Amino acid sequence: MLDVAKIRADFPILTVESYPDVPLVFLDSAASSQKPTAVLEAMDTYLRTYNANVHRGIYRLSEDATNAYEAARAKVARFINAQDAAEVIFVRNATEGFNLVAYSWGEANISAGDEILLTEMEHHANIVPWQLLAQRKGAVVRYVPFDENGVLDLSNLAELLTERTKIFSFTAVSNVFGTINPVKQLIAAAKAVGAMTMIDAAQAVPHMPIDVQDFDCDFLAFSGHKMCGPTGIGVLYGKRELLEAMPPFMGGGDMIRRVTLEKSTWNDLPWKFEAGTPSIAEGIGLGATVDYLTHVGMAEIHAYEQYLTHYALEALSEVPGLKVWGPPASQKAGVAAFTLEKLHPHDIAELLDKDGIAVRAGHHCAMPLHKKLGLAATTRASFYLYTTPAEIDRLVEGLHRVRQIFRL
Amino acid sequence: MLDVAKIRADFPILTVESYPDVPLVFLDSAASSQKPTAVLEAMDTYLRTYNANVHRGIYRLSEDATNAYEAARAKVARFINAQDAAEVIFVRNATEGFNLVAYSWGEANISAGDEILLTEMEHHANIVPWQLLAQRKGAVVRYVPFDENGVLDLSNLAELLTERTKIFSFTAVSNVFGTINPVKQLIAAAKAVGAMTMIDAAQAVPHMPIDVQDFDCDFLAFSGHKMCGPTGIGVLYGKRELLEAMPPFMGGGDMIRRVTLEKSTWNDLPWKFEAGTPSIAEGIGLGATVDYLTHVGMAEIHAYEQYLTHYALEALSEVPGLKVWGPPASQKAGVAAFTLEKLHPHDIAELLDKDGIAVRAGHHCAMPLHKKLGLAATTRASFYLYTTPAEIDRLVEGLHRVRQIFRL
Amino acid sequence: MDSSMYREQIIDLYENPLNYGELDPADFSYEEDNPLCGDVIRIDVRLDEQNRVAEVAWSGDGCAISQASASLLTEEIKGLTLDEVKAFPKETLLELIGVQLSMARVKCALLSLKVLKAGAYGLPDPEEIHPGHKE
Amino acid sequence: MDSSMYREQIIDLYENPLNYGELDPADFSYEEDNPLCGDVIRIDVRLDEQNRVAEVAWSGDGCAISQASASLLTEEIKGLTLDEVKAFPKETLLELIGVQLSMARVKCALLSLKVLKAGAYGLPDPEEIHPGHKE
Ligand SMILES: Cc1ncc(COP(=O)(O)O)c(C=O)c1O
């Protein structure tokens, strides 16, 4: 099991007070995680000692920066077990990953009447880019429904996933229900009808071992800031032969091989998809992030979060009128989105904040999911490797006080 | 005049040694500048004390993060004298700014046969996105030529800039010649034929006062990392009514107002164009950058660089066989791209590096410019507020030694 | 817990709102929601011969702040002229609410005023401005 | 200045290249450039009856490293069989050059070998792979 006390010492922010004498209880890691010292220092060292633009600078600083930036890519490739570092495209965030595929692969491969299959539990990042693509092309977006437990209902999958389906893009882990979806089974089903697959791993890569070769997915996207890493950097993984065949997304420096007044030709992978000066400090920071997580151990992190989730669901069940949405703890990642009688999540979150407890209230960028539940918003507590059972206890106490204030 | 010694103390990297006992002489700021302590600390404080995702988080950390991120936008707006912070879109870099306009504005406004006017001295960031757009639409890209001094030749402007021209996009300052272009004159000419205007200010905003209302340009883009700021953040400025009318570029969280399974509607400006978790630390860092530059004074920085450029051009003229490309110092920003007899720029840069001198060798993402000069590459030294005349002297000494080694 | 924000008055108004209901017909009505949190407020107003607010009712759903704000606002505007309604300062409403609000919650507090003014100015139904708005 | 990189031999070869020129006809020829720095190298090879390199010439333009590398490589492969040429290890060429090279410069050093092998394997003209390549 993780030594949580030791891990907490790696995160400087965890000693901060929300308000004078009110220690911070940070339960919003699904929105954005905290960062360990090792990551902050990797970026700081770059900025203070070898800051320079990357690629083709023939001086020591630039060579060091290029080496560190490309080493980070290789680390990420190893972390998700990509065959080749060229399959790791650095983007701003998971969202840009979906947009890149929807523009580049989508423009070249989607025609009127084609179908794009998503699920009803997707984050907007995995809905809106496809809707925009479908609008441009006259294609159709369809959705796999979820059941009353927040689990995908696959009983009609054969009607939704057909030879008209050009791509099936779905999340590995729901950011509201916490549901861990059967990724390999869904990919196999997509392959059976010849559909491409894209995995939203924004809530998966930070929390469990992920192996893109084992998944055998075509594309997969995630964000640095949710996995103890920097903002401004994320990853699009794509199979090499697909990326090779795709036209570029953005144009500019670094992504070209040759530019003339008439036309341009493209650089090799992965740079073909990285236009302009990249997020250098952030890429280097992501390399340190992957080192940190690997050192702790992704299997250990996952196991610990499973424990926390069980603990949390049991503890929350003691709050009268509270309902946690989604499946039971055994099928769930460290996310508990709940409602408390008719109280508005904004009121709950604001009152919890006065106790130093940071939770998120809203639709968590999953409006279709909430609409289906008949809710405008939920309150969400989410956990990570630095979360303790004592913090969950504080959440439960806070919720009891919210009930009192509202005279429930 | 600037107190350069005092300014240098703000930049931790300037005390670094390139090699043991070889102090760094950093003359590659046009590629990416160094960062002052104030910027590093602004980011570090965010990461260590109030790191959280922005927008709609109802707890102190998230509110503080949102306030700092949006305050940075307001600072940037003031820095370039935008009417409204909503006209400042945060992007990854200048390159993304051009791509955003080419995709969003371009898709809606460019048709077959329309013309896009650029100049022959553009950076690839201001060429390739338009070529890609022109390919998609069957439009035509034309170029204003430059003369033997690296100055735009406007004698045939009336033939190039016509009512067929839908947008005229050009650089305020050439990153190779250093030429400071007559922005207001060119914008007036574009307006006279009803063309939109976009300014590449990547080499201008860091080095001189820029006022978008005085320019009266429609769009303008620049990068944080070239102006003492972080990587991973840049700015697209656009006039409000244009941005309002444009369709979104990337889809996802934060840029929506409402998402249903069928379709989505968009958030207000500027968020409509910022999909997914933004570069939060980097945005906050850019705010601190603008504070720093404002404190030093943009007019003072420009004046000091004018002095340095005069000094450099005179000093370099003493190296036999050396030719600096571009106009005389009076029309030029702090950039000196040169050739030295038939020596290859890679050899020059590598030998200078052994002396600790960081210069850039290559086409500087301006292949069409170099092709017109009949060169594959040049060696470029570029200056910023922390550059000293003594460093330019070291460059000149280094070049003398390069000559010796090559037995010239 | 510092629950000063949620002082008694707000919880009282949340439990027992003032002027809750609908008026049909009304001289002007308007409804808008904040999709981000699901708050939705509708306000109906009847004017007298001097164009003063004779009757006002609100309905909707939302957080304690937006609900209390709607009660306080509708109470406050009774007897005001249409012009006074159009010019009603948001500072006044925030003072009526009387608790310190964070940036995110100020929006909740001001939703009722936004709806009221949109109605007073005769703005078109938001459905026309933001299609797909009220499905 | 530590100019060990540019040891005498490299400057010598830059001034007086070995095997510089073209062979027409040749058993195989190949030309490629590195657009990033403008280095361009062409290699022409004639084989004897045992498929050994009988004659070799190179031409092109570039930095001291890529030029010296072309001289050293063409000198070294004389008498090798076609199969030996195809398998020529890049380590051997880097050893011949004999100076410490940074990542960016290794590409310059290996351009000649890349061109040689592309020719030996009978690769199509790069123009077909990268259209717009040689304009
Ligand atoms: C004139 C000019 N425009 C655009 C760019 C592109 O900047 P970035 O790579 O930060 O997008 C640069 C810098 O490389 C530049 O010098």
Ligand SMILES: Cc1ncc(COP(=O)(O)O)c(C=O)c1O
């Ligand atoms: C499941 C899921 N997908 C995608 C995203 C988008 O991530 P980002 O905002 O970093 O692009 C998130 C996070 O908000 C998420 O939880």
